[in-house]
Amino acid sequence: MPAIVSGSRVHSPSTAAEALAFLAEHAGEGWRPLAGGTDVMMGLYRDRRGGERWLNIARLRPEWGRIAWEGDELRIGALATMADLRESAAARAAHPLICEAASAVGAAQIQNRATVGGNIANGSPAGDTLPVWLAVDAEIELTSTRGARRVAFERFMTGYRQSVIAADELLTSVVIPRPLSGEHWYLFRKVAPRAAQGISKVVVAATGSIEARGSLREDESPATGVWRGVRLAWGSMGPVTKRAYAAERSAEGRKLALELGIEAAAMLETDLRPIDDARSTAAYRMAVARNLTREFLSGNLGRWWRV
Ligand SMILES: Cc1cc2nc3c(=O)[nH]c(=O)nc-3n(C[C@H](O)[C@H](O)[C@H](O)COP(=O)(O)OP(=O)(O)OC[C@H]3O[C@@H](n4cnc5c(N)ncnc54)[C@H](O)[C@@H]3O)c2cc1C
Incomplete structure (x- = not known):
């Protein structure tokens, strides 16, 4: 020391x-x-x-660092590192967003030490994995000698760097439901001063299922379908990681199209309240978030995968 x-x-x-x-x-x-x-x-x-x-x-780590499927859930031990997540085939199968976010934390040295539990419990609004847990409907498992309990990630953070963890509890796992079969579109984007070792000015984890008409070829993009269950989860856009509910709702059942993207982007202010601070301004953050929303919901930005 x-x-x-x-x-x-x-x-x-x-x-x-x-x-x-x-x-x-x-x-x-x-x-x-x-x-x-x-x-x-x-x-x-x-x-x-x-x-x-x-x-x-x-x-x-041998007890609390495993990443493994248990029935229809992926359990990620709190002591799994970002390098473990980045390389995990099981995590990639649960959602590629998880591996993309882990790859964006610091650089290789940090990824070898930084744990999933530490990123969450630290509670920074700029923590890069946090929007992912929100977007994939993760639950956080907290354990003490009294037993284990689960809390939806959405209810885990209660304010700036504050959470529901009690003094005798440890964060022991993140639990992710198995994705529904079908076509999905996703985007992880970290906007920071530089590509590695930068703290996010804005970070988004976005995902949604695509209901396509008819069956698609293996190599065919599902961009011609309609959105179902869109999640737009943001970091550095308020004191805690937040979803943009109004924009998400506006996409339900609609085609991936520029018109939808523009309309949804204008709704972000309903849910997000970024601030000016040492890293960026509220106006810049909101402009970036609007652009990312517009392009994601139009199908111009992001990737697709099939389950
Ligand atoms: C150079 C550098 C670059 C970085 N870049 C990024 C980046 O790009 N993106 C990003 O998100 N972060 C970044 N970080 C921050 C940091 O690496 C991550 O937040 C990391 O995941 C923290 O994990 P840790 O295991 O090191 O946590 P620790 O430092 O050990 O702990 C962090 C906090 O969490 C608490 N804690 C840890 N584990 C548990 C647990 N199991 N249960 C309850 N409480 C717990 C600790 O008490 C402490 O308050 C960077 C840090 C450095 C130094």
């Missing part, structure tokens, strides 16, 4: 059960989880704090 954090205390349990028992026994004493440490260490260096208490869960 560097000198600036020499006053910190670190406890490193060797099993998941031990970690939960420790948290239960010491709840209220300020112990905080330490996973990949990529956000925690930045905080320690920037704020030059010491004297904190860290529950080091990094070595519990």
